[in-house]
Amino acid sequence: MSALITLDHNEPSAAPAEPAYTLGDVDALGRYPVHLNGELLGYVSRWHGTWSAVTRTGLTLPERHPDRDAAARSLAQLTDPHTPAPAAPSTPQRLTAHAHLLDPALSATTRNIVSAAVALARLDELAWLPLAGYPGADNRWLLxxxxxxxxxxxxDLSPWDGARFWSHLRGRNGDNIPRPLIRHEGCLPVSEHADALKVFARAPKPVCPCPESHPTSPQAARALxxxxxxxxxxxxxxxxxxxxxxLLGPCPASRARATALLTATGKPPALTAN
Structure with missing residues (x-):
């Protein structure tokens, strides 16, 4: 009995190569630029453990990614003509008028507001000025x-602006020691920090003197x-x-306000935040 064997000489088609992108250095906003053949495609950034991608025109891709390379690949794949354009996110448009106080990606929940107030009070003592809304402990904050x-x-030097993590500035394991000890390149020597900070930590006011009437009692904080x-x-x-x-605007009584908010929500009146 004979059998006819037909050989298939067609080699399996190779999977198309993924676009070769390059990642730039992180900028002051905590974003990594993504380039393809020297052209800027957009940016990727981390938010609470996952990574998102934004095109250079400002379109945020709806998917979340486990790491920055996966997010960058999603941007690079948009250059493929066979890749459909990302759909617009189905979530409601975020409120952005308060972006200088609370990051637009954070809901105005009691937990987030109290954590922001605590962080802002501590920044006043550490001589950092926030240039953007509180983003949470584990996201970069422009200061x-x-x-x-x-x-x-x-x-004749411009002020130093850059991104820092609040989780690093508040200290670790309750030691209350800001990190890094060297605040940034070109700052004062570490040995001079204590004297410089005395200017900003001098006698915080117990009651708000501002026309906005920031709450400094638990009753006022709870109602607000x-x-x-x-x-x-x-x-x-x-x-x-x-x-x-x-609740979060600049105030000489920021420490008293944070303490009032903590007390109003039943938390120990210590300036710690998540």
């Missing part, structure tokens, strides 16, 4: 160093948190911005 501001001005929650749920951007300004 300006005030400790060396006078020194840099005398030497309740009203703020209602404004957030109703998606009222004007009311929410005004309320968050009272």
């Amino acid at each position: 300006r160093c005030l400790a060396c501001n006078e020194f840099r001005a005398l030497n 948190l309740t009203t703020t929650g209602a404004a957030w749920r109703q998606r009222d951007p004007d009311a929410l911005t005004a309320l968050l300004t009272r």
